[in-house]
Amino acid sequence: MSVLIDKLILLVGCFILYISNFNDIAGVYYLLGAISLTCFVSYFAYRRESFILILIFLVSSFIFPKFCFYFPLIIYDLYAYRHKILSFAGIIVFINFATDITPLTLTMLLLFSSISVLLQYKSEHLYQLHMDFKKLRDTSTEYNLLLRSKNKDLIEKQDYEIHLATLKERNRIAREIHDNVGHVLSRSLLQLGAIMATNKDKNMSKPLTALKDTLASAMNNIRDSVHDLHEDSIDLCASIQALLDDFKTYHTDFDYDMSENLPRNIKYCLIAITKEALSNLNKHSNASKLTIHLREHPGFYQLLIEDNGSNIKLNSNGIGLENMKDRVDNVNGTFRINTENGFKIFVSIPKTNYGGK
Structure with a gap:
């Protein structure tokens, strides 16, 4: 869009310069020709067709000198492409035309040509800034996605480590219960069995039996709990x-x-x-x-x-x-x-x- 605006500005300036020197119907044809050529050059940008069109513009300017009033348009494209041969040919055509115009017209054409160079430089600079911005935005997006992926992996790793630590703690608790509480209950059952074997008082038989059943039940519950904890702790x-x-x-x-x-x-x-x-x-x-x-x-x-x-x-x-x-x-x-x-x-x-x- 910036290129089209630049060329429109140059086209208006060149047309005003032409009608200030000539007042004939041929100016319309030159205007239409200049518009067609510069539009096609922009359409075929940096392709072989665009260089052929520039060459056609230069040849037309050499054959029809009045066409050189739109020379700033071609300078705009020549500065963009930096084509040495076409640039040299353009200089020759312009020098040939400069000998047939007034100093004021020559000055105005040189001024418009300088403006076209500045406009092209401005458009290139804006385009480069735009591309740098897009590249920076894409890079930033890529880094954000990478950062999210790394954060997700880190969270998953932390969750797994927490889960693993939980399983290890369950296993440790199961081992502690088995080694401590389990052994104490086993010893209590053995001691109670010895007491029941030596007991002479019939009135104590039922309470001792009930106590033995309670301890046995506690032992079974402890054993089941230890097994459950141990099995759940397997990763x-x-x-x-x-x-x-x-x-x-x-x-x-x-x-x-x-x-x-x-x-x-x-x-x-x-x-x-x-x-x-x-x-x-x-x-x-x-x-x-x-x-x-x-x-x-x-x-x-x-x-x-x-x-x-x-x-x-x-x-x-x-x-x-x-x-x-x-x-x-x-x-x-x-x-x-x-x-x-x-x-x-x-x-x-x-x-x-x-x-x-």
């Missing part, structure tokens, strides 16, 4: 990664995308299958690469274990494979094996209708 991702850490001679890839609140029986099932698969790999495979994918989908959990082994001897009646299949069947899942291009184990467990809690 599936950390457990699988710990298993993989023992396979340092293999190139391992672990892809994990699961929520934190998984049912405990699903955790145990996936961990047990992974243990059995890694054991089979270590014993029977010549693989060098191992990949484990654990993903949660809207309707099911998925486990994929694959290696690049070649000496595959599948025994469908093997105890290990049978155990894995039984574990998956217990949670109403699907267990599949594929031996093309390595050994693969596919496990799919629906999120509903599985056994246990």
